[in-house]
Amino acid sequence: MQRHKVTEVRQQQMRCVDCPIRQRALFQVVAEDYLHDAQSRRTAQYELRARHTLYVEDAPALMAYTLFSGWLLLFRTHSDGSRQGLRVALPGDFVGYAPTGDSTYSHGALAITDVVVCGFRQDDLHTMIDAQPDIARQITAIHSRYLSSCESNVLGLGRKSAEQRIAHALADLYHRLEPLAAISENGRVMPFPMTQEMLGELTGLTPVHTNRVLRKLREHGLVVWERQKIEVRDLEGLVELGEYRRSFVR
Amino acid sequence: MQRHKVTEVRQQQMRCVDCPIRQRALFQVVAEDYLHDAQSRRTAQYELRARHTLYVEDAPALMAYTLFSGWLLLFRTHSDGSRQGLRVALPGDFVGYAPTGDSTYSHGALAITDVVVCGFRQDDLHTMIDAQPDIARQITAIHSRYLSSCESNVLGLGRKSAEQRIAHALADLYHRLEPLAAISENGRVMPFPMTQEMLGELTGLTPVHTNRVLRKLREHGLVVWERQKIEVRDLEGLVELGEYRRSFVR
DNA sequence: CGCCTTCTTGAGATGACTCAATGGTGGTGG
DNA sequence: CCACCACCATTGAGTCATCTCAAGAAGGCG
Numbered sequence: 001m002q003r004h005k006v007t008e009v010r011q012q013q014m015r016c017v018d019c020p021i022r023q024r025a026l027f028q029v030v031a032e033d034y035l036h037d038a039q040s041r042r043t044a045q046y047e048l049r050a051r052h053t054l055y056v057e058d059a060p061a062l063m064a065y066t067l068f069s070g071w072l073l074l075f076r077t078h079s080d081g082s083r084q085g086l087r088v089a090l091p092g093d094f095v096g097y098a099p100t101g102d103s104t105y106s107h108g109a110l111a112i113t114d115v116v117v118c119g120f121r122q123d124d125l126h127t128m129i130d131a132q133p134d135i136a137r138q139i140t141a142i143h144s145r146y147l148s149s150c151e152s153n154v155l156g157l158g159r160k161s162a163e164q165r166i167a168h169a170l171a172d173l174y175h176r177l178e179p180l181a182a183i184s185e186n187g188r189v190m191p192f193p194m195t196q197e198m199l200g201e202l203t204g205l206t207p208v209h210t211n212r213v214l215r216k217l218r219e220h221g222l223v224v225w226e227r228q229k230i231e232v233r234d235l236e237g238l239v240e241l242g243e244y245r246r247s248f249v250r
Numbered sequence: 251m252q253r254h255k256v257t258e259v260r261q262q263q264m265r266c267v268d269c270p271i272r273q274r275a276l277f278q279v280v281a282e283d284y285l286h287d288a289q290s291r292r293t294a295q296y297e298l299r300a301r302h303t304l305y306v307e308d309a310p311a312l313m314a315y316t317l318f319s320g321w322l323l324l325f326r327t328h329s330d331g332s333r334q335g336l337r338v339a340l341p342g343d344f345v346g347y348a349p350t351g352d353s354t355y356s357h358g359a360l361a362i363t364d365v366v367v368c369g370f371r372q373d374d375l376h377t378m379i380d381a382q383p384d385i386a387r388q389i390t391a392i393h394s395r396y397l398s399s400c401e402s403n404v405l406g407l408g409r410k411s412a413e414q415r416i417a418h419a420l421a422d423l424y425h426r427l428e429p430l431a432a433i434s435e436n437g438r439v440m441p442f443p444m445t446q447e448m449l450g451e452l453t454g455l456t457p458v459h460t461n462r463v464l465r466k467l468r469e470h471g472l473v474v475w476e477r478q479k480i481e482v483r484d485l486e487g488l489v490e491l492g493e494y495r496r497s498f499v500r
Numbered sequence: 501c502g503c504c505t506t507c508t509t510g511a512g513a514t515g516a517c518t519c520a521a522t523g524g525t526g527g528t529g530g
Numbered sequence: 531c532c533a534c535c536a537c538c539a540t541t542g543a544g545t546c547a548t549c550t551c552a553a554g555a556a557g558g559c560g
Binding site for chain 1: 295326327328330332334335336347348349350353356357376379380381383385387389390391393394396397398400401402403405408409410418454493
């Protein structure tokens with residue numbers, strides 16, 4: 001437990017870019033013709049600046065989003081104002097889905113970097129699900145992965161040391177960034193637009209302790225923190241320390 | 251983090267009671283005729299004794315289960331052998347679902363009490379989903395609730411004190427037992443078949459500290475622990491301390 | 501060029517853990 | 531029917547991981 005207060009977050013009116021779906025992360029298995037149908041629905045592309053929120057917890061869940069570019073931090077807020085990170089969403093991820101029309105978001109979503117998303121109205125998604133069982137299967141599959149990843153977080157926060165939790169988080173991001181071709185050629189440097197404070201929110205640590213742990217990881221020759229980047233010196237060691245299981249994320 | 255070792259768990263061959271579905275917690279919105287179809291599929295009722303596992307993490311997820319009677323503890327195991335509880339499943343809950351045929355269980359399920367479950371083959375569930383979008387919607391709704399509850403656990407383990415976490419867990423169980431008519435008439439006593447050790451697993455605490463926290467809660471006049479029972483003296487206080495939000499569970 | 505955010509390090513406090521021992525309680529077998 | 535045993539709950543004493551408060555250094559941006 002910790003009571004560290006978090007830097008304030010700005011709210012921003014999203015600018016609608018209003019162009020059709022470019023990517024189909026959500027729709028990989030959907031037939032072309034149906035995808036065409038999806039495009040005719042009121043989906044739209046939005047831009048959001050870093051440090052602004054895409055949606056906030058407990059608000060009516062009107063839209064769900066596929067992330068096109070940038071990173072999002074999904075989080076829950078504690079009564080003392082501190083944030084607990086739940087998951088980092090990367091390009092291709094599908095966030096904010098709610099199963100019924102009257103649901104609220106169970107968490108907030110904060111733009112770590114500038115972000116482009118494709119928004120879907122939940123109503124439309126529900127209609128699509130009823131028409132296309134494939135989509136339903138896909139959404140349950142997505143939810144299962146998130147659930148599994150969330151369970152990993154519970155295990156980590158409940159049982160693992162700070163070092164293990166950070167190692168796990170970094171190994172996770174590395175393995176999820178790899179298929180996005182976001183890792184440098186030699187496989188050592190990954191982009192890391194989060195602050196240490198955010199990494200602490202994700203792993204349940206104070207910024208101060210996060211920093212100390214990163215120093216330890218550097219001293220152990222596992223990773224080196226650089227502004228906006230992390231050099232992974234020993235991926236195997238990171239995976240092993242964090243007890244990262246690849247299968248749990250995607 | 252804690253390294254406390256957990257008492258060993260027995261494996262048991264499940265006895266198949268081989269009688270048709272009696273309850274339809276999973277199928278509340280499914281048309282009667284389809285339910286009939288479901289009964290013709292190879293669903294079966296099983297009994298499992300307390301302290302035995304229904305399924306273990308990483309095993310191929312062949313079956314999913316609707317819990318008829320008894321309590322289950324869903325958990326993940328840490329490399330040091332300690333267990334982290336994820337959720338207590340109560341009668342009516344649907345557990346062990348996997349979205350694809352080749353998935354493995356992301357967690358284990360341990361019988362807290364003697365238990366009766368109805369087992370479904372995942373293959374059959376998938377077939378049913380494809381035929382009946384309603385079921386898909388229902389499963390996504392169930393998953394969304396579990397996900398939300400899991401997110402609450404992450405928030406709790408990351409940000410809340412031991413007292414708050416235990417208060418949250420007890421408030422949660424109280425509110426979920428109420429609709430099952432499991433609370434005593436005066437609304438004060440709830441059945442509590444878990445050991446303090448298990449409650450500690452669920453809240454990320456050692457048995458010893460769990461005990462101390464329960465003493466504090468008693469001294470504050472919130473709850474009184476009795477063998478197999480908990481007397482809730484101040485439900486409001488419990489909810490407030492644990493920051494329990496009813497909507498997050500069901 | 502100066503301010504603001506982020507990172508870094510030190511020193512001390514504290515919540516939760518570990519080890520250890522005692523006391524109930526219910527089940528089981530002689 | 532009683533005695534024993536296994537499991538669970540309880541309490542004490544000491545340790546350790548992580549937190550808090552505090553201050554300084556290092557970049558980036560207007």
